[in-house]
Amino acid sequence: xxxxxxxxxxxxxVYQMRSILQPGETQASYxxxxxxxxxxxxxxxxxxxxxxxxxxxxxxxxxxEILLDACKESGVNAEYIKKIDGPCGHTIIQVDQNGxxxxxxxxxANRMLTEEYIDxxxxxxxxxxxxxxxxxxxxxxxxxxxxxxxxxxxILNPSPFDDALEKCDLTKINLFLVNEIEGSQITGGETKPExxxxxxxxxxxxxxxxxxxxxxxxxxxxxxxIYHQGIYKVKAVDTTAAGDTFTxxxxxxxxxxxxxxxGLKLAAKASAIAVSRPGATASIPLRxxxxxxxxxxxxKDCTETEGTI
Ligand code: RIB
Numbered sequence: 001x002x003x004x005x006x007x008x009x010x011x012x013x014v015y016q017m018r019s020i021l022q023p024g025e026t027q028a029s030y031x032x033x034x035x036x037x038x039x040x041x042x043x044x045x046x047x048x049x050x051x052x053x054x055x056x057x058x059x060x061x062x063x064x065e066i067l068l069d070a071c072k073e074s075g076v077n078a079e080y081i082k083k084i085d086g087p088c089g090h091t092i093i094q095v096d097q098n099g100x101x102x103x104x105x106x107x108x109a110n111r112m113l114t115e116e117y118i119d120x121x122x123x124x125x126x127x128x129x130x131x132x133x134x135x136x137x138x139x140x141x142x143x144x145x146x147x148x149x150x151x152x153x154x155i156l157n158p159s160p161f162d163d164a165l166e167k168c169d170l171t172k173i174n175l176f177l178v179n180e181i182e183g184s185q186i187t188g189g190e191t192k193p194e195x196x197x198x199x200x201x202x203x204x205x206x207x208x209x210x211x212x213x214x215x216x217x218x219x220x221x222x223x224x225x226i227y228h229q230g231i232y233k234v235k236a237v238d239t240t241a242a243g244d245t246f247t248x249x250x251x252x253x254x255x256x257x258x259x260x261x262x263g264l265k266l267a268a269k270a271s272a273i274a275v276s277r278p279g280a281t282a283s284i285p286l287r288x289x290x291x292x293x294x295x296x297x298x299x300k301d302c303t304e305t306e307g308t309i
Pocket of ligand 1: 008010011012036037038039042090091103105136240241242243244280281
């Protein structure tokens with residue numbers, strides 16, 4: 001069984017700010033750093049750091065070589081990543097003094113996928129292989145259709161949520177990973193976590209779901225039940241890629257057949273470490289660091305309740 005992540009690769013320009021800009025405001029930044037990022041690349045690197053052999057597919061443009069280097073350094077297989085002419089995907093990220101961020105996304109090469117390229121990449125995969133997707137590339141609906149036809153298992157993190165998802169047949173998804181906002185958008189405006197979960201079960205009865213709830217932790221639901229995991233509290237330095245780290249580590253736990261509660265805990269620890277560090281891919285911890293987590297956080301900071309939300 002192989003794992004393919006078909007997703008974005010971005011150069012993140014990260015500005016440290018006193019506060020996130022308001023409309024019409026001008027503010028000098030304290031610093032600027034350039035990091036490798038993109039929801040796709042972050043999730044591939046999180047998978048690789050968690051110990052999962054992963055292939056990444058996607059397009060880079062000018063200046064994207066550092067993204068290939070990041071794949072190499074972290075053990076992500078980059079043989080299907082293609083370089084094209086034109087600008088690379090990039091972002092402008094403001095991070096405030098509390099580690100909160102806002103992200104301006106420029107799709108660039110990420111949005112230049114063609115049907116031919118998609119078919120060529122997918123031709124290397126088969127029934128039972130895993131496909132991970134986010135929503136930062138074009139032709140998402142086509143990737144889902146083709147992968148489903150092949151019998152691949154599809155995991156979707158529908159982030160950022162936008163109209164492109166309306167074209168996608170979400171009944172073909174095996175596992176959703178959503179935050180509260182995406183959970184609300186996918187269910188037509190529900191806001192209470194328990195209602196979001198019920199509605200997703202009605203809409204997509206065969207799918208499993210992870211709903212992340214910020215400071216309230218995360219909930220996993222499948223046909224066998226519901227599991228809740230609290231967060232590990234850390235001083236937030238930069239929340240960029242925390243969700244991607246959670247995604248990569250939780251998927252790794254599934255592939256290892258780890259009990260759900262253990263998988264949620266592993267992912268919660270990994271994302272807490274990511275929040276305590278600057279940058280996107282740079283903030284994603286190695287498996288050894290996550291496993292030493294008990295020492296890192298102290299046991300008191302962990303809250304967990306099984307079977308309820
Ligand atoms: O999820 C964080 C990522 O979102 C950043 O690395 C940025 O590139 C945007 O895609």
